[in-house]
Amino acid sequence: MATKDVIVLADLLGTNKKIASDIRTELERRGILAVNLLSSPGAGKTSLLEQIAVRLRDTAKMAVIEGDIETERDAERIRARGVPAWQITTGGACHLEAKMIARVLPQVPPESEFLFIENVGNLVCPASYELGERLRFVLLSTPEGDDKPKKYPKAFTTSDVLVLTKVDLLPYLPFDLEKVKAEALELNPRLQIFVTSAVTGQGLDELIAFLWRARRDLTARHA
Amino acid sequence: MHELSIVAGLFETLSAQARENRAARITGVTLRIGRLSGVVPELLESAFDMYKKGTIAEAAKLTVEVVPLRVRCRACGAERGVESYVFLCAACASPDLEILQGTEMILERIELESDDA
Ligand SMILES: Nc1nc2c(ncn2[C@@H]2O[C@H](COP(=O)(O)OP(=O)(O)OP(=O)(O)O)[C@@H](O)[C@H]2O)c(=O)[nH]1
Ligand SMILES: [Mg+2]
Ligand SMILES: [Zn+2]
Numbered sequence: 529m530a531t532k533d534v535i536v537l538a539d540l541l542g543t544n545k546k547i548a549s550d551i552r553t554e555l556e557r558r559g560i561l562a563v564n565l566l567s568s569p570g571a572g573k574t575s576l577l578e579q580i581a582v583r584l585r586d587t588a589k590m591a592v593i594e595g596d597i598e599t600e601r602d603a604e605r606i607r608a609r610g611v612p613a614w615q616i617t618t619g620g621a622c623h624l625e626a627k628m629i630a631r632v633l634p635q636v637p638p639e640s641e642f643l644f645i646e647n648v649g650n651l652v653c654p655a656s657y658e659l660g661e662r663l664r665f666v667l668l669s670t671p672e673g674d675d676k677p678k679k680y681p682k683a684f685t686t687s688d689v690l691v692l693t694k695v696d697l698l699p700y701l702p703f704d705l706e707k708v709k710a711e712a713l714e715l716n717p718r719l720q721i722f723v724t725s726a727v728t729g730q731g732l733d734e735l736i737a738f739l740w741r742a743r744r745d746l747t748a749r750h751a
Numbered sequence: 752m753h754e755l756s757i758v759a760g761l762f763e764t765l766s767a768q769a770r771e772n773r774a775a776r777i778t779g780v781t782l783r784i785g786r787l788s789g790v791v792p793e794l795l796e797s798a799f800d801m802y803k804k805g806t807i808a809e810a811a812k813l814t815v816e817v818v819p820l821r822v823r824c825r826a827c828g829a830e831r832g833v834e835s836y837v838f839l840c841a842a843c844a845s846p847d848l849e850i851l852q853g854t855e856m857i858l859e860r861i862e863l864e865s866d867d868a
Contacts, residue, residue: 532863534772538764540757540782540856623753653753656789656856681836682789714837717846 544657547626551633551660555643556750560636561743562643564659566683567667568676569649572693574602575726576667577644581609583736590642593632595624597648612637623653626660641743655682663742669694670703677712684715689722691735696725754790757856758798762806764858769807772863777808779862785818785853787836792817811862820853 539545555562565573577592584590592613594602603615614632616624624647636643645661647654666687668676671694677684684690690712692705705723712719720738724731761780769777780799784792792815799813820833826845833853839846 530865530867531778532772532774532865533860534768534863535860536764536768536858538858540761540764540858543760621753621756625756652789656753678836682787685787685836685838714839717838 541656544626547630548658548660551626551629552658552662554633555660556662556746558638558640559743559747559750560640560643561663561739561746562645562659562661563663563665563739564645564647564654564661565665565667566647566651566654566687567649567669567693568651568672571649571667571669571672572726573646573649573667574605576691576693576724577606577646578609579726579729579732580644580736580739581606581611583732584642584739585610588641589637589639590644591636591640593629593636593643593645595628595646595648597621602646618648621648622650623648623657624659625657629659642739651676651680651683655680655686662746663688665689665691667691667693668708670697670701674702674704674708674711677708677715681715684712684719687716687719689720689738692721692723694725694727695723695730696727754794754798755802757790758795758802761799761858762802762808765808765861766806768861769863773865773867774807774863775866776864777811777861778864779812779814779860780808780858781814781816781860783816783818783855783857783859785855786820787850787853788856790856816859818852818855821851822848823851824848 567573590611592606594613594615597618600615603613606613616628645659664687666683709721722731722735765777796813803809822833823830824840824845825847827843829840829842831841838848
């Protein structure tokens with residue numbers, strides 16, 4: 529009997545990273561700005577996408593991929609706003625993986641300008657999986673509490689944008705907006721922060737303007 | 752819990768490695784898991800023990816080395832470990848930090864046994 533030691537040095541997420549990188553290349557070549565939205569369940573991802581749809585649908589071509597463990601509900605909510613949407617049901621998995629996006633991608637109109645991917649509601653696992661996005665958004669809703677960034681650091685350190693949601697509820701909650709911003713920036717000094725409400729519309733025009741700027745940067749780079 | 756899907760991917764690599772090296776068994780597996788990799792070493796261990804039954808790594812011992820988070824400041828060059836996730840240079844307060852280690856999730860090494868000489 530012979531024994532042997534083999535140094536492997538393989539990235540455990542290598543397969544996902546490879547697929548994500550292929551998706552990113554393809555999307556950027558087509559000029560599609562892809563955004564991956566992360567948050568805990570119910571933080572307001574679909575509500576934010578509904579509001580973005582209302583503000584973008586007449587001037588831009590957008591598409592949405594919805595990730596959930598079960599049901600078509602979120603995709604139906606987006607379609608009701610006149611925007612094409614595809615539902616991925618993971619059947620139990622707590623996060624989307626790049627291979628799931630790769631399967632849906634052929635259906636996304638090639639002339640799309642924006643592709644939003646709503647991840648499964650979970651502030652932990654989705655943070656480890658690149659999907660080929662250009663921008664990662666993490667949403668944090670005011671009822672969840674202002675201590676969340678430090679408790680779930682990976683979602684905040686890997687994101688480009690923090691969207692604070694449901695700020696219309698601030699009068700009823702012990703939520704310190706400035707403390708959250710400061711702690712999130714400690715985790716990730718590059719985070720861009722938007723303070724929003726899907727109910728009052730606060731902060732959404734700024735977010736839309738940011739999305740257009742990001743898409744211009746993308747197409748300028750690949751012109 | 753995405754530890755199970757990570758372990759599923761790990762086992763694909765393990766069986767490919769065993770085939771390549773004509774091994775009959777895998778007796779040891781060493782992973783290097785960053786403090787900010789997003790996985791929990793204990794959950795990885797349970798997932799591994801659950802998954803290995805009936806595989807070529809049935810008797811394998813799993814070792815998980817946890818890698819602390821270290822950064823280097825691109826402004827002043829200072830290097831340090833990061834506690835409590837404050838990503839600002841302790842020397843010059845610059846936010847322009849390069850992560851040197853601590854986010855990785857790596858299969859470092861395996862021990863194999865083969866029956867023939
Ligand atoms: N007051 C208030 N409620 C909101 C706001 N945005 C969303 N909600 C409510 O929060 C609940 C969850 O919103 P969703 O948009 O479904 O949240 P989600 O993140 O998509 O949820 P999952 O996909 O299940 O993870 C719904 O009842 C929304 O009406 C907001 O800005 N203000
Ligand atoms: Mg939703
Ligand atoms: Zn410095």
